[in-house]
Amino acid sequence: MIEILLFAELEEIVGERKLTDPQLVGKTINEVREKLKQDYPNIKQIDRAMVAVNEEYAEDDQQLNEGDVVAFIPPVSGG
Amino acid sequence: MIEILLFAELEEIVGERKLTDPQLVGKTINEVREKLKQDYPNIKQIDRAMVAVNEEYAEDDQQLNEGDVVAFIPPVSGG
């Protein structure tokens, strides 16, 4: 199982903060991103998002393992 | 009457925080300084002190008027 977290505008577009998908094990982050764009055609902003796997920033070509939590992180604006 | 204020090490050397002297009316700050050095020979540090008249920094050649308060201000160390 892979858990996908979506925040801010991405969460609003999808209507969920958390998605789960067992079929994403072994895929790259880039593939997850493409799948989300297929499932939610108006989620274009995801191209600007950073990605974290298990709470650490990750590269787009990283492959996902069973149990990984993938978070799409739109441009941050804390402070 | 002229009021003289002394602070920090100057106060400790003289043993007083405040002196008054009616004879200093019309004198310059520089003359007041010289008089203090005569009266208290171990007050050498007064040469390093800034001077304020009525709570504003003043130049050494300023002449004193009746009622002026002259403060000798050793190097400050607040903060």
Place this chain on the structure above:
Amino acid sequence: MQRYRIIEDPIDIGEVVTKVEDRNAGAINTFIGTVREMTKGKKTVFLKYDAYVPMAEKKLEQIGDEIVEQYPEAKVAITHRIGRLDIQDIAVVIAVSTPHRADSFAASRYAIERIKEIVPIWKKEHWEDGEEWIGDQLEKKSYSKGHPEEEDLT
């Protein structure tokens, strides 16, 4: 003592400062971020902050570690508030203590700049006529690769 926190209640400035007190600190700099009413001529009514809480607390801690690497005697504490904030409410309090004052200023400044780069917290501005998620990074740079460069993360 938890020195890096995301909370929903008002931030107690004194509590954050207390966390960095030290017998060899001569200086404590605090940066307090507050909700400003006017931005570029537009009137904010209120804000909502959201965060990826566990990762945000980790990233705040990373910022503290980066500061201690550069200033070994520094102590750092950061609390960021999320949820609804009204005008003048405090969104973030950073406190850094160091033996000498110059370092406390530099480190505190570093912390707020880093927060705006790497900590997963988002602000939604609510105006009288609309609302929008704000992406501060985009004001300064765009992550064309979809993620910050290595130098921004480590």
Place this chain on the structure above:
Amino acid sequence: MQRYRIIEDPIDIGEVVTKVEDRNAGAINTFIGTVREMTKGKKTVFLKYDAYVPMAEKKLEQIGDEIVEQYPEAKVAITHRIGRLDIQDIAVVIAVSTPHRADSFAASRYAIERIKEIVPIWKKEHWEDGEEWIGDQLEKKSYSKGHPEEEDLT
């Protein structure tokens, strides 16, 4: 509300910060000066601060005015404590609010540097084996003419 104060009791940080709150402030920087135990390998036991109180409050206000001249939207408050202070006690709290953060850092830094130049406050360090009045200015410059140059005063 008195924004420039010399007091003998412990300083309440929150009270100083409250004085600079503003609907258009997005940033509040505070500088807190504390009593450090070790200075150049020498152990301080306690300090005594003395001040020429009315002039010191005037000079703090002058510093605030200088800041507002440079940053017209800034609000400034400064409280300095005098009397006996122990290790870790707070000697001074400066708070500056501005719409944007860079100005709050610059103005707060300016305030502490100016305090060390023109405000008639003196610190006497007490060590285990002696005591001495400290003159911070002499660390950086000497007033050979017996007073600061015009540029230091205005």
